[in-house]
Amino acid sequence: MDAMTNPRADRVKDVAKLAGRPSRTKRRQFLVEGPQAVREALQAHRDCLNAGGEPIVDEVYASRECLDRYPELAELLAGSAAQPGGSGKLRIASELVLAAMADTVNPQGVIAVCRFIDVPLAEVVAAKPRLIAMLCRVQDPGNAGTALRAADAAGADAVILSASSVDVYNPKTVRSTVGSLFHLPVVLGVEPAEAAQAFRKAGVGILAADGYGALNLDQLQDESAARSFDQETPEAAYPLEAPTLWLFGNEAQGLSTQELELADHRVAVPVYGAAESLNLGTAATVCLYASARAQRRS
Amino acid sequence: MDAMTNPRADRVKDVAKLAGRPSRTKRRQFLVEGPQAVREALQAHRDCLNAGGEPIVDEVYASRECLDRYPELAELLAGSAAQPGGSGKLRIASELVLAAMADTVNPQGVIAVCRFIDVPLAEVVAAKPRLIAMLCRVQDPGNAGTALRAADAAGADAVILSASSVDVYNPKTVRSTVGSLFHLPVVLGVEPAEAAQAFRKAGVGILAADGYGALNLDQLQDESAARSFDQETPEAAYPLEAPTLWLFGNEAQGLSTQELELADHRVAVPVYGAAESLNLGTAATVCLYASARAQRRS
Known part of the structure; x- marks a missing residue:
């Protein structure tokens, strides 16, 4: 040759x-x-x-x-x-x-x-997923790739990018997924409202990662752990072991008011130090691993 | 003017x-x-x-x-x-x-x-820290900055960069810490062996984040949660609530054999999906948040 x-x-x-x-x-x-x-x-x-x-x-x-x-x-x-x-x-x-x-x-x-390897939303919904990450208007190729890789590591069943997000096929995004793009189904060009409606119909709960959220992820994790030890607990605000769609927002502005309203709950990731906020990759990692641990324990 | x-x-x-x-x-x-x-x-x-x-x-x-x-x-x-x-x-x-x-x-x-705002190792050790992140030979400015920001979010008491790591004062690193560089003490130019010796003397345990580690972070977290619920548990492999120095390795090669040998235990972060490995930011986030949660509960 x-x-x-x-x-x-x-x-x-x-x-x-x-x-x-x-x-x-x-x-x-x-x-x-x-x-x-x-x-x-x-x-x-x-x-x-x-x-x-x-x-x-x-x-x-x-x-x-x-x-x-x-x-x-x-x-x-x-x-x-x-x-x-x-x-x-x-x-x-x-x-x-x-x-x-x-x-x-x-x-x-x-x-x-x-x-192109993206799949239709209906295909993901039909597969009865337990853990899905949706990126809403994420703009930076590296951030999108890192979040996709974190979702893969946490065993998410699919990743969805909203219509106005960075192109997942951008070479920079492909590179920063380090192969994860080929590990789990990716859905593109869907509006958050459409995704929320489809998953809610399928019995999937919806959580918004939001620094100002009324619920704290630690509280949800503690309640979930207590249940796994058969401890008496008051009724949980949200059972973390339930099938869940996590919404993550734009890296600078977070989720919009409309996007937040799609969720059953707004959940704040605890910041123990002086960091003003978490970057997208860190927030996605903490939220998705918390769900994955609760789901594996249940 | x-x-x-x-x-x-x-x-x-x-x-x-x-x-x-x-x-x-x-x-x-x-x-x-x-x-x-x-x-x-x-x-x-x-x-x-x-x-x-x-x-x-x-x-x-x-x-x-x-x-x-x-x-x-x-x-x-x-x-x-x-x-x-x-x-x-x-x-x-x-x-x-x-x-x-x-x-x-x-x-x-x-x-x-x-x-320059870095502080001597001795100053950090003397402050009786409970959670420290050490980056060993991390090369990419963005990775170092992201790990530093994750350490800040998890409430770590200090971050240490080994002598052969990227310069934390590189404008790209400074940028990617998004202010976290000013939130917690940073120690530079220390060899991992020197840091390990100083912290061990001060009663701090040392864990190496290592994909091939014999201990699994989930196991350590479950044991720690069980103790907090007064469940009978076998003696823990390592009490996650103890003061801990986490070692994180180079983004491509991980920790070297010599670096691994400095640790009391090698701990694998669970990968639930098909991702071959975690990137530095994800691994640091999961490890440091796990320690922070255990320490806050105890």
Whole structure:
């Protein structure tokens, strides 16, 4: 197989265009860069095909050095090529070509072109989820990626981004999810009101993470722990072990009045120190881990 | 007072040089940019002088628009100028001058030149701290800042950065702490072994956050909760309510073998989903909040 060596070739330009939202939206494809993220994409691709689903990875561009260094990539690619519908489209490319394709300065030798993987809201609701994170108007690619990774770590069943949030397929967001984008279903472009209505119908409670919330997350956690020890407790303000949709707001302004009104309760994450507020990643981590612990104990 | 309007003036260049580590180290000064961070610096400055300590803020450069828009800055500055040793060195500067001084593209109208505020290890140890976070070889300015902010939110008594960590006075780190740098004592340039020895002597337990740890943080939390409900429990592996130094490792490699050996226990943060690992901010948040909750309950 001839290596691609011309960074000005049309195909190189076509791949590079995926760093921009118009090309992504039109082609419904996005860039995945670096060995770890591409490995996660190829694993998701394999699992999806095995389950009778659609392919995820359309093309992989890698340097020979990278394939030598990460033999699991070559194995995944070989396995993928052998599958019906699998991507056989591995092209060896020079580092110059890869740099011209990539959004990062250093794509570490490998880039994949993947198909959009977001799913419809109805599909997530139908799967009877117990823990869902919704990001409302989150603007920073890194924050969105970090929150998505925290949701993955906490075992959330899905992440939803509101219509006016940053594009989850932005290369910076993809990068900062460190593969988590391929681990759990992501729903895009939904208004908070629509999501709240759909989940409430399905019996899911709705909590808003809000620094000014009347309920304190510690109180909910203590009540949940007490119940697990069969302690007599007054009726809980909200049973943290219940199926829950958490709403998280914009990094600067938090949740809007309308968004807050969608929730059953507004819950404040305790700030023990002098920090004025929590950043989105910290708040999402504390809230989602609190729910996950309560749900696992019940 | 005449406004500074020449972005090529020597004083402007002098301030701008603080974006680089050599100038910072030589002058023991650093840049603080934007209204929120400068407000935190001025409040810390005021509190420090009131407590008989050294000044923190040496100079403030602000646009007239910024002072009009954030009257609390002008008040803090006026109060500060009236104090003995207080900084009266407010200079009005044009947006062009501020942009030339700043590390950010948009310093939002105000920049402060502050003195280094880190404290010696012995001072932190002598204050009988209950919760300390140590960052070992953390390289990314944003990660270090986020971890520091999480430590502040969890009410940690101090943060320690190992000698080979990113410079906490890097403008990017300062920015990502969102003021938390001024909320709790920070110790710099200490080797993990030295810190471990000093805290162990002071009766502080040492836990290493480690994905491969033999102890699970959930187990420690459950044991701690059970004790608080007077449940009979087997002897705890580690009482989470005890004074604790948490060690967090480099974002890519985690803690080294030598660093792990400094700890009484290696504790894994549970990953409920498919995420391979937690990022530093998430791990620090979960660990420090778990200790803080246990300590507050006991």
